[in-house]
Amino acid sequence: QVQLVEGGGGLVQAGGSLRLSCAASGRTGGSKPMGWFRQAPGKEREFVAAISWNGGSTYYADSVKGRFTIARENDKNTVYLQMNSLKPEDTAVYYCAVRQSRVVVTTTRYDYWGQGTQVTVSS
Secondary structure, three states: OEEEEEEOOEEEEOOOOEEEEEEEEEOOOOOOOEEEEEEOOOOOOEEEEEEOOOOOOEEEOOOOOOOEEEEEEHHHOEEEEEEOOOOHHHOEEEEEEEOOOOOOOOOOOOOEEOOOEEEEEEO
């Protein structure tokens, strides 16, 4: 089993920044692809960003390109999501997830999920 714990969410004004973190523990089996997703009320969970097992490749949803940056520190089993120029439409619960396969995907086909952290952007 793998446990994921997110942190860093909160309330911020439009144009502000937040940095989310996600720490993995348990049987991680080494570094694996990780992703960030979000779910707003009444909407489906959507892909935000993903990073390969070694951090060499990153992927972003069009809606966050140029504003969000995903990064990882494998020695700490932690992945981050730096969110800049936040907009009210970024308001959602943000989840991190990890895949057991080394293939990065931008769908919700991840094996383990965190409990989520709320991000609220006021206008």
